[in-house]
Amino acid sequence: MHIYRTHTCNELRPAHSGETARLSGWVFRKRDHGGILFIDLRDHYGITQIVVNPGRLFFETLSRLHLESVITVTGKVTLRDPDTVNPAMETGEVELVAETCELESVADPLPLYLAGEEEAGEEPRLKYRYLDLRRERVHRNILLRSQVISHLRRQMEALGFNEFQTPILTASSPEGARDYLVPSRVHPGKFYALPQAPQMFKQLLMVAGFDRYFQIAPCFRDEDARADRSPGEFYQLDLEMSFVTQDEIFAVVEQVLHSTFMRFSDKASDAPPWRRIPYREAMLKYGSDKPDLRIPLEMIDVTGIFRSSGFKAFAGPIASGGAVVRALPVPGIKGQPRSFFDKLVEYAKSLGAKGLAYLVWDGETVKGPIQKFLTPEEIAALAGAGGMKDGDVMFFFCDEASAAARVGGDIRCKLGRDLGLIEKDTFRFCWIVDFPMYERDSETGAIAFSHNPFSMPQGGLEALDNADPLDILAYQYDVVCNGVELSSGAIRNHSPEIMYKAFALAGYSREDVESRFGCLLNAFRYGAPPHGGIAPGVDRMVMLLAGEENIREVIAFPMNQKAQDLMMQAPAEVSEKQLRELHIKLRGEPRQSGTPPAGGAPQSTTAS
């Protein structure tokens, strides 16, 4: 007999009754009746009830054993009496009657309680992550992640993609997020950077003629966390294809993601081809470039109706500052209490709006704070534009276009949540296409790349030469699911000539481009295939599939919001010897934390 187990804890069934079996696992729960002891023994696969009868030498030991101790139990598989069957357990028709028992690992009292429904706070959970990961929900999430990644690999290989590795120690990229830097021992004063994405490498693999690349790629960006953004590192299904159009890339992503979402979730999922929404339309209708299409509300532009109206708070900014007015019609909420509208006005102000105007269609009349400023004709025009019926309410957002979109888009989502309008159990996918190539920097007023500077501008060189830069669109696209940006990609600019021009519009000289992107530029001089790609975020995909609101729930060992690993205590100080080898001298004194977290977190060092 195997020294640890003959079966897993989710294997024994009535058919095994009478057999002698051996199980190993963690003591999940104990029910001690003094004369008889029940132990729920848990392993990766499931739970089996162990019965310990009185008289066994190990009865007393087991009854005093702490939860989560690891034991090996050998005994007879026995059918339970019909009235003691537990239908909630997969092994609930049988139990193992212990004859011998080995203690493999005796547990100390636990800092977290695992068998209860209530969940500990994030801090203890992350500090004792190896315990937290035993809990069924997180355990299942991590397993789902493993299966999703495996499925993605098989899909990609079936589509003729080859998986590559690219360097982790590489060069700092001059555009984009803050880099994580790694000092060089051999080259004093020089640094590697961890890749923000394998962007250049995958393009160079296309230049090298490999045609179809993919990688479950680790990406490192020193940016602050969000609920759906892990600080430090995350994974992308990075892919790149040669000799392709945007449509072909879309087809690959639609097939791979759709098959993944169908396979790993019971929720409905939009069948390809997915809706394509131009960036400008998304910003107008949804106030966001990652619209949650489960919310059945859309904004409209009503700037023209207010331009010459008597409502000076809107007409003034439209005339003088180029403000716009966006309207959000919401059906059937005239019966909401006054407090509902007051709270929404306060909420709008908290978002930076000056106020929140609205009109209520109530029977034959239209009421609301701004009704008295508008003529019947103007109100009729609004009713027509928004298709207003009795009971409907129209909210107005007047500001510079991006601010109006931001506030309107936020309130659209809030109303969707608060009014319970979000479609249940559904994944709504869309492509956001035709991103602008450039935008005006809000601080400096200069023209800057709005997204990826390596994207191919629509219209090519001719557009760069002749069009207003702010009107030029890029072959740049995002995949969005339920308001979560899953992926961003582009058809790349593979022409040095177009690249010089594109960068010139953003204020880069030829010399700048050559010094910063010389490698890619040079590669493109020796025969570069037209190519493009995309990189869906694996963590976010798993988060959506697992139904989690927080990305840490699908990462085995996540860092906290301040980019600390509470379990490994990273980042940490290093020895003077290590610093000396790396030619590094710290500039500031170590900062004294007021209260180290329980267990003594590392004191952070300020190297400003």
Added chain:
RNA sequence: GGGGGAGUGGCGCAAUUGGUUAGCGCUCCGGACUGUCGAUCCGGUGGUUGCGGGUUCGAGCCCCGUCUCUCCCGCCA
């Protein structure tokens, strides 16, 4: 860098407008119990209410500072 929320025994939470000795569940420790399945019952240990100052006859609660966690903005080519 900025804004919101939170911080009370090991864990999760409570404590009327500022008013008695800071309560409850779980864990833990001791005891009882032969069919439970979040076992039950009895008893017990465990707290400088994150930290430092202030107001007050009196502070878990109010004020100031500070630290920590979290959500958001900035940031994320």
